[in-house]
Amino acid sequence: MRLTLYTDYALRVLIHLALHEDRLCSISEVSRAYDASHNHLMKVVNKLAHDGFVETVRGRSGGMRLARPAEQITVGDVVRHTEDGFSLADCSGCVLSPACGLSGVLAQGVAAMLKxxxxxxxxxxxxxxxxxxxxxxxxxxxxxxTV
Known part of the structure; x- marks a missing residue:
C-alpha cells in the first residue's frame, strides 16, 4: 500500500507547523520548503483546517498554525482523514471470494498498519x-x- 501525495503533503504541513509552533506559517513558505505545488497545498490546508488539525488566520500578517498541540495529533488520525479508503484489493468480483481468506488477511494488515x-x-x-x-x-x- 502506498499513501497518496495528498496525505504526504498533509503530514509535511503538520510537521512544518509543529517545527515552527512559535509563529504563523504561510502556504507559500511550506510550498517553497518542500518544493510542493502551492495550489495543491491550498487544498490540503483547507481540508486540514476543516478537519480541525490547522487553524488559519486571515489578513496581511495571517497564516496558519496547528489547531491543537502536536502531541495530540496522531499520524493515524491524519491518514484516516486524508485517505479515501483502505481496501488493498477488490475481492468483490472474484469467484473465490466466498471461500477465500485473502480479504480477511488484508483487513487485518490494514488494521495493524493503522494501529x-x-x-x-x-x-x-x-x-x-x-x-x-x-x-x-x-x-x-x-x-x-529559519529560527
Whole structure:
C-alpha cells in the first residue's frame, strides 16, 4: 500500500507547523520548503483546517498554525482523514471470494498498519528539530523557516 501525495503533503504541513509552533506559517513558505505545488497545498490546508488539525488566520500578517498541540495529533488520525479508503484489493468480483481468506488477511494488515500509525503523534516525528529546521532553511531560496 502506498499513501497518496495528498496525505504526504498533509503530514509535511503538520510537521512544518509543529517545527515552527512559535509563529504563523504561510502556504507559500511550506510550498517553497518542500518544493510542493502551492495550489495543491491550498487544498490540503483547507481540508486540514476543516478537519480541525490547522487553524488559519486571515489578513496581511495571517497564516496558519496547528489547531491543537502536536502531541495530540496522531499520524493515524491524519491518514484516516486524508485517505479515501483502505481496501488493498477488490475481492468483490472474484469467484473465490466466498471461500477465500485473502480479504480477511488484508483487513487485518490494514488494521495493524493503522494501529502503528495511531501510536505516533506529529510531535514524535520531530526527532531533531534543530537539524530539521536547518534542512528546511537550506531548501528554501529565501531562507524562510529559519529560527
Amino acid at each position: 502503528v500509525f495511531d501510536g505516533y503523534t506529529i510531535a514524535d516525528l520531530l526527532a531533531d528539530k534543530t537539524t530539521m529546521r536547518r534542512l528546511i532553511a537550506r531548501q528554501s531560496p529565501l531562507g524562510i523557516g
